[in-house]
Amino acid sequence: MKVRVHVSLKPGVLDPQGRAIHHSLEGLGFSGVRDVRAGRLIELDVDDATSDEALDEMCRKLLANMVIENYRIEKVPAAEASA
């Protein structure tokens, strides 16, 4: 089973990486960009028997820093994963 974990900074947390990307986009001449936030995407390939609780625990213990980050778990349908 393929699982995507989206980790993003909580609102209000300073994001220097996002600001650098924003600045660079403007430097390249792209106008109309109002805000940029940088996060992480972690793709896991786990056994089908893996429970939601186990996935949740992986995120809380290792993948996300719960003090400053939020996470979202997305299970990828088999059809999309093999495409």
Next chain:
Amino acid sequence: MKVRVHVSLKPGVLDPQGRAIHHSLEGLGFSGVRDVRAGRLIELDVDDATSDEALDEMCRKLLANMVIENYRIEKVPAAEASA
């Protein structure tokens, strides 16, 4: 308009960060993890008038390294973005 850009390494490209995460998950006692790949998630807030071509160009010029990475652009529906 909120746009999410998912940047992930192309298949076959060595991913030391993903391997370190995999190793740590096993060290924490999580079994059943077969593979881990680490990528980036970039959330953009752009003007509604921004064209798909402009978004594509941002990815190719700055957000992704086309030699070793793939990207996927996902437009976030307004309802979800404000939630």
